[in-house]
Amino acid sequence: MNEMALKYGCNPNQKPSRVFMNNGSDLPIEVLNGKPGYINLLDAFNGWQLVRELKIATGLPSATSFKHVSPAGAAVGKPLSETEAKIYFVDDLGELSPIACAYARARGADRMSSYGDFVALSDTCDAITATMLKREVSDGIIAPGYTDDALEILKSKRKGTYNVIKIDPDYIPDPIETKQVFGVTFEQGRNELAINNDLLSNIVTDNKDIPDDKKIDLLISLITLKYTQSNSVCYVKDGQAIGIGAGQQSRIHCTRLAGSKADNWWMRQNPKVMGLKFVDGIGRPDRDNTIDVYMSDEYEDVLRDGVWQTLFKEKPEPLTIEEKKAWLAKNTDVALGSDAFFPFGDNIERAYKSGVKYIAEPGGSIRDDHVIMTCNKYNMAMAFTGIRLFHH
Numbered sequence: 506m507n508e509m510a511l512k513y514g515c516n517p518n519q520k521p522s523r524v525f526m527n528n529g530s531d532l533p534i535e536v537l538n539g540k541p542g543y544i545n546l547l548d549a550f551n552g553w554q555l556v557r558e559l560k561i562a563t564g565l566p567s568a569t570s571f572k573h574v575s576p577a578g579a580a581v582g583k584p585l586s587e588t589e590a591k592i593y594f595v596d597d598l599g600e601l602s603p604i605a606c607a608y609a610r611a612r613g614a615d616r617m618s619s620y621g622d623f624v625a626l627s628d629t630c631d632a633i634t635a636t637m638l639k640r641e642v643s644d645g646i647i648a649p650g651y652t653d654d655a656l657e658i659l660k661s662k663r664k665g666t667y668n669v670i671k672i673d674p675d676y677i678p679d680p681i682e683t684k685q686v687f688g689v690t691f692e693q694g695r696n697e698l699a700i701n702n703d704l705l706s707n708i709v710t711d712n713k714d715i716p717d718d719k720k721i722d723l724l725i726s727l728i729t730l731k732y733t734q735s736n737s738v739c740y741v742k743d744g745q746a747i748g749i750g751a752g753q754q755s756r757i758h759c760t761r762l763a764g765s766k767a768d769n770w771w772m773r774q775n776p777k778v779m780g781l782k783f784v785d786g787i788g789r790p791d792r793d794n795t796i797d798v799y800m801s802d803e804y805e806d807v808l809r810d811g812v813w814q815t816l817f818k819e820k821p822e823p824l825t826i827e828e829k830k831a832w833l834a835k836n837t838d839v840a841l842g843s844d845a846f847f848p849f850g851d852n853i854e855r856a857y858k859s860g861v862k863y864i865a866e867p868g869g870s871i872r873d874d875h876v877i878m879t880c881n882k883y884n885m886a887m888a889f890t891g892i893r894l895f896h897h
Contacts, residue, residue, distance in 0.1 A: 507525060507526050508524065509536070513542070513543065515543055522543050533672055534549075534672050537651070537671055538665070545668055548625075549647040549670055549672075550647075552569045552623060552647060553647050555569045555579060556568060556569050556625045556626060558731070562724045563581050563724065563725070566603040566626075568580055568607035568611040568626050569729075570608075570612050575732075576746065576751075577749065578610070578612060578613070578614030578745065579611055579728075580607050580744055580746065581725065581745070582604055583610070585601065588774050592774055593609045593612065598633060598637065604626055605633045608626065609637060611624075611746075615748070615749070621644055623647070623668075624645070624646040624648075625647050626648040628648070629652060631654075635651075635658035639662050643662075643667075646659065646668070647670040649672055656669065681695070682695050698892060700727045702724070704888070704891070705888040707891065708887065710877055710880045712881075712884050713886060715886050719863045722742065723741070723863060725739075725840075726741045726746070726842025727842045730842050730843070733749060734751045734752040734897065735896055735897060736755070737749065737763075738756070738763045738842070738852075739842050741840045741841070742767075742860075747767045748762075748765070748767030757852055759843075760852045764856065764859040767839065767859045767860075769800060772800045772832060777821065778800060781795075782817055782821075783795070784817060784818055800824065808823060833859070839861045840861070840864070841864050841865075842864075842866065844895055846866055853876060853880055854879060857883050857885070862885055864885060864887040866887070866888075868889030869889075
């Protein structure tokens with residue numbers, strides 16, 4: 506099949522809409538179920554590239570949760586701790602496969618942003634991953650293959666309309682890519698830059714020690730950024746993105762946004778949060794939203810009389826400012842990547858508040874000396890990669 510008609514483009518008024526191959530070859534995908542839309546396919550193709558490169562760079566099964574052409578989360582298939590299984594709400598599923606662990610981590614990084622996501626997996630989707638997906642609000646999935654059981658489970662999702670796409674893992678796109686804006690055709694070479702440990706060799710700080718597992722985290726951050734709308738910054742810990750700041754005009758706003766998401770991820774592991782007793786039958790999205798509000802400065806919105814009774818079996822005690830600060834101080838050894846250079850040390854100051862110890866950024870700012878000095882103040886190790894990762 507050389508082309509596929511779509512319901513509409515980015516918005517319902519944008520018709521006609523289709524995807525097709527200019528060179529006359531077949532599309533590299535097969536739609537096994539559903540009818541994906543324009544944005545679905547943008548998420549699918551960007552997500553597939555991300556997980557494919559993560560698998561190549563780390564050797565581990567990889568997954569990402571995409572929303573509006575940026576990842577809400579990305580991860581490799583490291584086993585989950587008991588705490589992680591609980592905060593990702595998969596502790597009732599028994600032993601998880603590596604690819605299921607990868608998706609649980611990717612989805613769990615920012616559950617609010619992952620609502621209605623498009624999933625990409627580097628490996629064959631198995632039944633346990635499909636079971637996990639069936640109970641989440643999700644628009645579709647792309648993977649190189651599906652087990653029979655997994656496909657049967659996914660086809661039953663959303664009253665049989667869930668989008669299931671199989672991609673040819675051997676497909677190699679043309680080296681030149683084009684797109685049109687306002688009737689004008691843009692052309693550029695594809696970003697085929699290989700992201701590997703060689704990019705982490707130029708360590709410019711006094712602290713030169715970046716352990717191997719932290720190098721993997723830095724690679725995850727950089728590969729994630731390669732497919733995140735710029736400007737972008739990504740915090741990573743133990744094999745998964747924990748905070749992604751995408752599409753901000755200011756670098757410091759990227760760092761703050763991603764840092765606040767990383768803080769939320771860590772706060773969800775606080776005993777008070779994990780101990781919240783929700784009413785029976787509460788929906789997963791309502792529960793996720795309630796947790797986010799409870800952890801925020803607007804916690805009274807869910808603890809007011811007449812409201813908390815609809816959410817909790819018993820009224821929780823709010824988290825105090827002191828409790829939040831004490832808990833956040835326990836998050837350490839976080840890795841951080843940036844798609845372009847940090848222009849000022851204020852980004853490092855903000856990153857430090859979210860436990861960052863290892864950094865990878867291009868370098869090249871006229872204030873590099875100040876950025877390095879700020880890293881040295883906190884004994885951080887920072888590598889200048891020499892490469893920019895803008896994506897639009």
